[in-house]
Amino acid sequence: MNIKQENIDDLNAVVNISIAPADYTPKFEKALKDQAKKANLPGFRKGMVPVAHIKRMYGKSILVDEINNLLNDTISGYLNDNKVEVLGQPLPVMDDSKDYKWDNTDEFEFSYELGLAPKVDIEVSSKDKFTQYNVKADAETLASRIKNIRKSYGKMTNPETAAEGDVLYAELTQLSPDGTAFEGGINATGSIRLDLITDKKILKSLVGSKKDDVLTLDIQKAFDGNEAVIAKLLNISEEDAKDLKSNFEVKVKNVNRLEEADLNQEFYDKVFGPGVVTDEAGFNAKITEEIESMFQQDAARKLQNDMYAQLTEQTKMKLPDAFLRKWLKATNEKLTDEELEQGYDDFAKNLKWTLIENKIITDNDIKIDYKDVFETAKQRLDAQFRMYSPQPMPEDQLAQYTANFLQEKENANRIFDEVKALKVFEYIKSVATIDAKDIEYSKFVALK
Numbered sequence: 001m002n003i004k005q006e007n008i009d010d011l012n013a014v015v016n017i018s019i020a021p022a023d024y025t026p027k028f029e030k031a032l033k034d035q036a037k038k039a040n041l042p043g044f045r046k047g048m049v050p051v052a053h054i055k056r057m058y059g060k061s062i063l064v065d066e067i068n069n070l071l072n073d074t075i076s077g078y079l080n081d082n083k084v085e086v087l088g089q090p091l092p093v094m095d096d097s098k099d100y101k102w103d104n105t106d107e108f109e110f111s112y113e114l115g116l117a118p119k120v121d122i123e124v125s126s127k128d129k130f131t132q133y134n135v136k137a138d139a140e141t142l143a144s145r146i147k148n149i150r151k152s153y154g155k156m157t158n159p160e161t162a163a164e165g166d167v168l169y170a171e172l173t174q175l176s177p178d179g180t181a182f183e184g185g186i187n188a189t190g191s192i193r194l195d196l197i198t199d200k201k202i203l204k205s206l207v208g209s210k211k212d213d214v215l216t217l218d219i220q221k222a223f224d225g226n227e228a229v230i231a232k233l234l235n236i237s238e239e240d241a242k243d244l245k246s247n248f249e250v251k252v253k254n255v256n257r258l259e260e261a262d263l264n265q266e267f268y269d270k271v272f273g274p275g276v277v278t279d280e281a282g283f284n285a286k287i288t289e290e291i292e293s294m295f296q297q298d299a300a301r302k303l304q305n306d307m308y309a310q311l312t313e314q315t316k317m318k319l320p321d322a323f324l325r326k327w328l329k330a331t332n333e334k335l336t337d338e339e340l341e342q343g344y345d346d347f348a349k350n351l352k353w354t355l356i357e358n359k360i361i362t363d364n365d366i367k368i369d370y371k372d373v374f375e376t377a378k379q380r381l382d383a384q385f386r387m388y389s390p391q392p393m394p395e396d397q398l399a400q401y402t403a404n405f406l407q408e409k410e411n412a413n414r415i416f417d418e419v420k421a422l423k424v425f426e427y428i429k430s431v432a433t434i435d436a437k438d439i440e441y442s443k444f445v446a447l448k
Contacts, residue, residue: 003078011116011320015090017074019067019108028066028104035062060102067108075112085117087320087351088327115323120359122315128432130306135295135444137288145291146284150260153270162209162255168192169254172234175216175247182246190233192250198224213252220244273391295441297383302447303434304425311428312353319348357424366423368416376422377415378402 002018032051035058039049054062075090090112100106162168170192174185197203202222205215223229231241261267268277277283325344329335360366381401385393393401406412439447 001074003074005078005082005084005114007116011118011318012323013084013114013116014093015075015078015112015114017071017108017110017112019070019110021105021107024063024066024070025104027070028063031062031066032059059104063102063104071110084114087115087117088324089331090114091323091327091330113323113326115320115327117355118317118319120315120317120355122311122356122359124311124360124428124431126431126433128310128428130303130310130429130432130434132303132434132436133299133444133447134436134438135292135299136438136440137291137295138440138442141291141441142284142288146287147260149271149287150263150267151258153261153267154259155261157257157259159255159257160210162194162207162252163257164203164207165195165257167194167256167258168206168209168250168252169256171251171253172217172219173249173251175249179216179247181249185246186234186236186244186248188234188236189253190235191256192233196226196229197222198226209252209255211252211254215250215252217248217250219246219248271391295444299444302444303429304421307425307428307432308353311356312349315352315356317352317355319351321348324348324351357420360424360427361420364427366427368419368423372419372423373412373415374402374406376419377406377411380415381405 001020001023004016005013006016007013032054036049036051036054037047039054040046041049041053044050044053078084079086079090093111093113095111098109100108159166168191169189171187171189173187174182176182176185192206194203194206197206199218199221202218209215219230219233223233225242227238227241230236230244231238234241234244236244263280263283265278268283269275271277271283272286277286321344324347325340328340328344328347378398382393382398385398392398406415
């Protein structure tokens with residue numbers, strides 16, 4: 001067997017592989033024998049089919065498989081042994097001029113295109129400057145969070161008249177253009193959430209509604225064409241909701257209101273555990289701490305995005321763009337030319353960042369072990385659980401959830417990539433100049 005690499009330029013190469021019968025015959029003959037032992041063909045006892053018979057019937061397909069296996073092993077071994085860094089995977093060069101007999105006597109020649117990884121020249125130093133924001137909870141954000149928590153522990157009441165934020169439990173009947181009930185049309189009983197009404201005029205008409213009130217509702221206008229909301233309300237598909245043009249008669253059957261829980265010790269204990277909070281000041285402080293903890297995550301993402309954007313922009317490198325476009329098309333059969341052009345710039349930018357990450361990890365001997373992956377996964381799951389309950393999950397139970405979560409290969413790979421990125425960002429923070437700055441949440445949102 002002979003393998004030779006020809007560099008077209010710094011970013012593109014072709015690998016030529018020559019295979020003689022002596023290279024593939026032993027594996028081919030072994031594959032024939034293995035197939036004969038497993039074959040179950042009419043006229044032969046199982047496992048007693050002559051090898052010659054298998055060769056006549058299946059020899060060509062078995063040879064094709066063995067050649068493909070040999071090619072894959074050969075090119076993978078060549079790239080590893082010679083430390084050839086490639087982007088994507090090698091692409092076979094189609095050559096219709098070669099006509100092989102596939103009779104175990106051919107000398108094969110195959111060629112593969114390679115997209116070579118560019119040299120990455122990056123050195124992060126104190127000259128690289130970034131801002132680390134310390135996001136503070138403003139009064140509006142704090143009040144909104146407190147209201148939501150009090151409602152989540154509150155009780156349902158049925159006031160006489162509806163106010164903003166209430167829910168109308170009502171019967172909805174589809175109307176014809178003349179205002180009469182549409183024969184065979186939609187008739188549903190559902191909950192109209194006033195906080196989802198986007199049209200101010202319609203909202204005003206619904207506020208003050210009472211039980212047994214009857215009114216007409218332009219449902220598309222009320223919810224600004226939100227197919228999901230309309231579909232859920234009328235118990236129809238989102239596709240049907242999208243095409244729905246009719247008005248609806250709304251007969252109010254009840255007004256529902258979720259009252260906020262009282263600020264008392266029973267409420268504090270339910271939210272944070274017995275005796276952790278004993279008064280409103282302590283409650284507000286705890287909620288502020290919780291909000292600003294979430295803001296820290298937003299600020300960390302902002303810093304990471306700024307690092308990504310700045311270092312990707314200032315690190316100049318070329319990619320084998322023509323090869324990568326061809327590779328993307330070859331490995332994504334449904335990808336259209338239009339989709340490729342629309343998404344290629346983002347793909348190339350992310351690929352550049354991956355090369356930068358790998359360079360930083362290699363140059364600075366940054367290690368990633370399972371403990372890092374496990375702890376990061378545990379933190380992510382803990383944050384998800386706390387969205388539903390402020391009380392922390394028991395440590396042993398959380399650890400078991402994490403172990404189960406990481407058994408899924410996709411989850412494990414995603415968390416590994418996240419840890420890899422975090423390690424790189426931590427390194428950048430340790431050598432770059434980081435300016436700390438306090439900022440209110442409303443102003444921080446405007447920066448995104």
